[in-house]
Amino acid sequence: MPFARVVSFDDVSADRVARLREDIEGDGPSDEVPATEVIVLHDPDSDRALVVLFFETAEDYERGDSVLDAMPAAETPGRRTSVTRYEVALRRSA
Numbered sequence: 354m355p356f357a358r359v360v361s362f363d364d365v366s367a368d369r370v371a372r373l374r375e376d377i378e379g380d381g382p383s384d385e386v387p388a389t390e391v392i393v394l395h396d397p398d399s400d401r402a403l404v405v406l407f408f409e410t411a412e413d414y415e416r417g418d419s420v421l422d423a424m425p426a427a428e429t430p431g432r433r434t435s436v437t438r439y440e441v442a443l444r445r446s447a
Contacts, residue, residue: 355389355441356414358406358421365402365431370395373430386417393430402430407441414438 370393377391388406395402406421408414418438426432 355444356408356411357439357441358388358408358414358418359437359439360404360406360421360433361435362402362404362429362431363400363434365395365400367395367397369430370397370402383420385420387413388417400431404430407444 373393386406387408389409390407392405393402394405406417408417418436422436
């Protein structure tokens with residue numbers, strides 16, 4: 354069963370989201386974080402964001418979670434306010 358790591362952030366500026374997009378699109382997926390997909394949702398009016406990372410296995414989730422938890426605050430989109438693990442009950446693309 355796939356898993357999702359959902360992280361909420363405050364104090365996320367539009368400029369920071371643009372830099373994050375450039376970093377992710379330029380570097381491609383990280384070998385240290387075996388996520389199969391990343392979704393970044395941003396509300397520029399409130400400077401809040403949600404980042405959803407999908408992992409195929411619990412082992413992949415644990416590996417990615419430990420790397421991301423150790424990430425310096427300067428490398429995150431903003432101030433992390435929560436991290437939640439979910440089982441992916443349904444996933445569909447158009």
